[in-house]
Amino acid sequence: MTRDLAPLRYLQRLPIRRASTFLVASTIAQGLTALAGLMIAHWTSIADYGLYTIVTTLMGAIIILTSGGAQLSFTAILGRTWPAMDRAAEAQEAVMRMRRRLAPIMLPPVLGAAFALLLHNGAALETAICLCVFLLMFWWADLHGRLAEQVxxxxxxxxxxxxxxIGLAALRILAVLALHALGMLDIYWAVGLSVLVALLKVGPMVNWSRQIIGRERGWREEDRREVRLAVRQQLPVDLYHVFQAQIVIVALSLFAGVSDVAGLGAIGRIQQLLLPVDAFTYAFCVPIFAQATRNLLRKYWALVMLTMAPALLLLGVAYLAPWILLALVGPNYAGLxxxxxxxxxxxxxxxxxLTAWRLVAHRGWTGYSWLQIPVGLGTCVLIALVVDIGTIAGALTLTLSLTLGRLAAAGAELIAAHRRGALMPRAAGGWP
Incomplete structure (x- = not known):
C-alpha cells in the first residue's frame, strides 16, 4: 500500500455500519428539514421569503457569536477526558457560564442588525419586532440544546x-402543509415553526445528557481558563465570519433588492441537501479526530475527502442537469x-x-484562527474589485473568501502541530 493511498485505507477502519446507519437516518431528518424549507420557498411570497432569508442568516450569526470558541473548547475537553463523566459535567458547566456571559455582549448588535435589515427590506415595524423576539427565543434553544447534543x-x-x-422535521412539514391549505403560511409562521422545532428539541437532549453525565457539578478553574482562552482566540474570527455573512445580505439589499435576497435564500436551500454531511461531521468526524492519539494526518485527510464527496456529486448535478435543482425551489427562481x-x-x-478547519479547531488547535481574518478580508476585497457583488452569483462568490481563510488557518495549525510533534507518533507495528 503506497503512502498516497493510506487515507483511503483508513476509511475502511471507520465504524462503517454505525456511520452508514447514521447517514441514512440523518439524510431522512435533514431531507425532511430541507423539504419544509423548499415548501416555504414555493408557497410564500418573494417579499416574505426575502425576510425569511435575513432571519435564517442571523440565526447562524447568533450561533457563531454566542458559542464559537466556547463550543470548540468543550469538544476539545471531551476529546481528552471522555469517558470521565464528572469531567464532562464540569466542562459543560464552564462552557454554559461562558456562553451566558457572551450573550449580553453579542446579542444586542445582532438583534439591532436584524431589525435594521428587516426594516430596509420592507418589513413593517411590528413584523421586525416579532422576528427579533423569535431570534431571542432561538438563542435560548441553542444555548441549552447544543452542549447536550455534543455529549x-x-x-x-x-x-x-x-x-x-426526524419526528420534529415531519411535524414541521405537516404544519407547513396545513398552514398552506388554510392560506395562513406567511413570514410569522415560517420563522415561528423553525423556532418551535428548536425549542421542542431542547427537552429530550438535556434530559438524555443528564442521564449520561448527571447534573451540573460545578466547574474547574483549568476548564474556565481553557474556555476563556478559546473564546478570546476565536472571537475575532467569529466576528469576521458574521461580517462576511451579513455583507452578502447587505450588498444585495443595497445594490439589488428584496427579490435578489429571496433568490439568494432560495439557492441556499439547495445547499441544505448537504446538511446530512454537516451532521455526520459533528457526530463522527469531530469526535474521531478529537479523540485520536496517532495517525492524525492520515485520519485528517481521509475525513476531509469523505465529507467532500457529496458536494462533488451536487456540483455534477448542477452542471449536467440544473433543472432538477431549480425545480426544487419553485417557479419564482426558475431562471437561475x-x-x-x-x-x-x-x-x-x-x-x-469547513471540515478541514473544524477538525483542527475542535481538537483545540486554534492558535492560528486569526489568520482567517487577513486572508479572508484580502480575498474579499479582491473579489469585490473583480466581480459584481450586486448580483446573486457575485454575492455567492464573495463567500469564497471565508473558504480561503479557513484553509489558511487549518494549514497553519497542521504545520504547527507537525513542528511540535503532535501529528506523531506512528502506530507500533503495521500500517500506522
Missing part, C-alpha cells in the same frame, strides 16, 4: 438525536441556472474548508 454524540447516542430530529452552478461550486469549496 450524546460522544456517548454514541446518535440514534436518539436522529429520532427526535448559472447561479445554481455557482452555488454548487461554492458549496464544494466550503464543505472542504
Amino acid at each position: 450524546l454524540y460522544f456517548a454514541r447516542r446518535t440514534s436518539r438525536v436522529q429520532a427526535v430530529e 441556472d448559472f447561479e445554481i452552478l455557482v452555488a454548487a461550486a461554492v458549496a464544494l469549496a466550503n464543505r472542504g474548508s
Whole structure:
C-alpha cells in the first residue's frame, strides 16, 4: 500500500455500519428539514421569503457569536477526558457560564442588525419586532440544546438525536402543509415553526445528557481558563465570519433588492441537501479526530475527502442537469441556472474548508484562527474589485473568501502541530 493511498485505507477502519446507519437516518431528518424549507420557498411570497432569508442568516450569526470558541473548547475537553463523566459535567458547566456571559455582549448588535435589515427590506415595524423576539427565543434553544447534543454524540447516542430530529422535521412539514391549505403560511409562521422545532428539541437532549453525565457539578478553574482562552482566540474570527455573512445580505439589499435576497435564500436551500454531511461531521468526524492519539494526518485527510464527496456529486448535478435543482425551489427562481452552478461550486469549496478547519479547531488547535481574518478580508476585497457583488452569483462568490481563510488557518495549525510533534507518533507495528 503506497503512502498516497493510506487515507483511503483508513476509511475502511471507520465504524462503517454505525456511520452508514447514521447517514441514512440523518439524510431522512435533514431531507425532511430541507423539504419544509423548499415548501416555504414555493408557497410564500418573494417579499416574505426575502425576510425569511435575513432571519435564517442571523440565526447562524447568533450561533457563531454566542458559542464559537466556547463550543470548540468543550469538544476539545471531551476529546481528552471522555469517558470521565464528572469531567464532562464540569466542562459543560464552564462552557454554559461562558456562553451566558457572551450573550449580553453579542446579542444586542445582532438583534439591532436584524431589525435594521428587516426594516430596509420592507418589513413593517411590528413584523421586525416579532422576528427579533423569535431570534431571542432561538438563542435560548441553542444555548441549552447544543452542549447536550455534543455529549450524546460522544456517548454514541446518535440514534436518539436522529429520532427526535426526524419526528420534529415531519411535524414541521405537516404544519407547513396545513398552514398552506388554510392560506395562513406567511413570514410569522415560517420563522415561528423553525423556532418551535428548536425549542421542542431542547427537552429530550438535556434530559438524555443528564442521564449520561448527571447534573451540573460545578466547574474547574483549568476548564474556565481553557474556555476563556478559546473564546478570546476565536472571537475575532467569529466576528469576521458574521461580517462576511451579513455583507452578502447587505450588498444585495443595497445594490439589488428584496427579490435578489429571496433568490439568494432560495439557492441556499439547495445547499441544505448537504446538511446530512454537516451532521455526520459533528457526530463522527469531530469526535474521531478529537479523540485520536496517532495517525492524525492520515485520519485528517481521509475525513476531509469523505465529507467532500457529496458536494462533488451536487456540483455534477448542477452542471449536467440544473433543472432538477431549480425545480426544487419553485417557479419564482426558475431562471437561475448559472447561479445554481455557482452555488454548487461554492458549496464544494466550503464543505472542504469547513471540515478541514473544524477538525483542527475542535481538537483545540486554534492558535492560528486569526489568520482567517487577513486572508479572508484580502480575498474579499479582491473579489469585490473583480466581480459584481450586486448580483446573486457575485454575492455567492464573495463567500469564497471565508473558504480561503479557513484553509489558511487549518494549514497553519497542521504545520504547527507537525513542528511540535503532535501529528506523531506512528502506530507500533503495521500500517500506522
